[in-house]
Amino acid sequence: MxxxxxxxxxxxxxxxxxxxxxxxxxxxxxxxxxxxxxxxxxxxxxxxxxxxxxxxxxxxxxxxxxxxxxxxxxxxxxxxxxxxxxxxxxxxxxxxxxxxxxxxxxxxxxxxxxxxxxxxxxxxxxxxxxxxxxxxxxxVALAPDPLEDVPLDTWTKPLGKTRRFIKTALLDQAIVSGIGNIYADEALFRVGINGLERASSLPSETVTRVVEMSRDVMVEAVEVGGTSFDSLYLNTDGDPGYFARSLHVYGREGEPCLVCGALIVRENVNGRSHHYCPSCQPPPEES
Ligand SMILES: [Zn+2]
The missing domain is CATH 3.20.190.10 (MutM-like, N-terminal)
Incomplete structure (x- = not known):
């Protein structure tokens, strides 16, 4: 998709x-x-x-x-x-x-x-x-997406208030639009937090980092034309994108973490897959 x-x-x-x-x-x-x-x-x-x-x-x-x-x-x-x-x-x-x-x-x-x-x-x-x-x-019901030039608290405020898992909240189009599974997992890996953390339990600096990393990872993906896993995604000239080569966790279940070597885990979070490194992104105690 x-x-x-x-x-x-x-x-x-x-x-x-x-x-x-x-x-x-x-x-x-x-x-x-x-x-x-x-x-x-x-x-x-x-x-x-x-x-x-x-x-x-x-x-x-x-x-x-x-x-x-x-x-x-x-x-x-x-x-x-x-x-x-x-x-x-x-x-x-x-x-x-x-x-x-x-x-x-x-x-x-x-x-x-x-x-x-x-x-x-x-x-x-x-x-x-x-x-x-x-x-x-x-x-009109969509929140601005991370590539739009609006104040950061457009996203950090609603994220900081919700008790939902941070992974689930990132996929909520009324909080921040356009972040799907691939880029949510990659952003959380870069920040080093697990998607099962409750958004409201995270320090505000961490929430800010999550938003900034979501933006960074998408900017980098746009630079290489996006992610093509199959022929379903090609650009208007019929060419694929190359961001799949830069993925750290998404689609890498069972493969070693590129940072620490631990095996990447895939879990189901509210019906969506969540890929993470159990060592770089330890699951929270409560879950
Ligand atoms: Zn790791």
Whole structure:
């Protein structure tokens, strides 16, 4: 499943190819990939044909296209297996799993491909969030993500208050959006704390370090194009990301810790896997 660094990598690719471009034609109906918004608007052809893309923004795993002279956006959510590919346009019919194609005045087109169809495309009005940023209506319940330029206490305050496990709280999109399993495990390893610590029991400096490390690990992942475990995640040019080579705990169950040599453990925490080094990140006494 694409997490924030993969979505950000794709956002950059979409921006590079679509910003300033006119959408000349929309091909494909999109099937259940296209969702109604709260006003019942659904039709991509009506809202996107001849629209000029003025920007491509993101919060957490939600991306959206800004359109010139419009208070509507096109929300792109990749779900489990969605991706966006930008190629030279052709008269070929839509391929299997290719649901929508946006033809551009550059001679290229952007394809929305999703084998499992858990992603979605939605025409969504823009509304102001508490910080004054315009974001699509459907994403307004999401907290800012760690790559956004907002005060640190946006995240540390709610994290410091919850009695939930720190791992679980980090995955709560209403506290901090866009941190998924991979990067939560990697951030906790770097701070040296176990995901089963109660968030509210941690010193405030530790909570701050967790947020800072979450940001660092995602910035580093974006620099190498995200993490590809399989062909389901590729960027807009069809290339994989290379952060899997930098993972310390995620996906390394039973392998030696790169710092101390202890064997990495994988446990279930509230239905999600938690990978950690039992020596660098000892479990708390209470659990
Ligand atoms: Zn270790």
């Amino acid at each position: 694409p997490e924030l660094p993969e979505v950000e990598t794709i956002r950059r690719g979409i921006e590079r190819h679509l910003k300033g471009r006119t959408i000349t034609r929309v091909e494909g109906e999109g099937g259940r990939l296209v969702r109604k918004n709260a006003q019942g608007m659904i039709d991509l052809h009506t809202h996107l044909t001849d629209a000029v893309v003025t920007g491509v923004e993101r919060r957490g795993k939600f991306m959206w296209l800004l359109l010139e002279d419009s208070d509507l956006s096109l929300v792109i959510h990749l779900g489990m297996s969605g991706h966006v590919r930008v190629v030279d346009t052709s008269a070929e019919p839509l391929a299997r799993h290719e649901h929508v194609r946006l033809a551009l005045d550059s001679g290229k087109h952007a394809s929305f491909i999703d084998p499992r169809m858990f992603g979605h495309l939605t025409i969504s009005p823009l509304v102001e969030d508490p910080s004054g940023r315009l974001i699509p209506e459907g994403a």
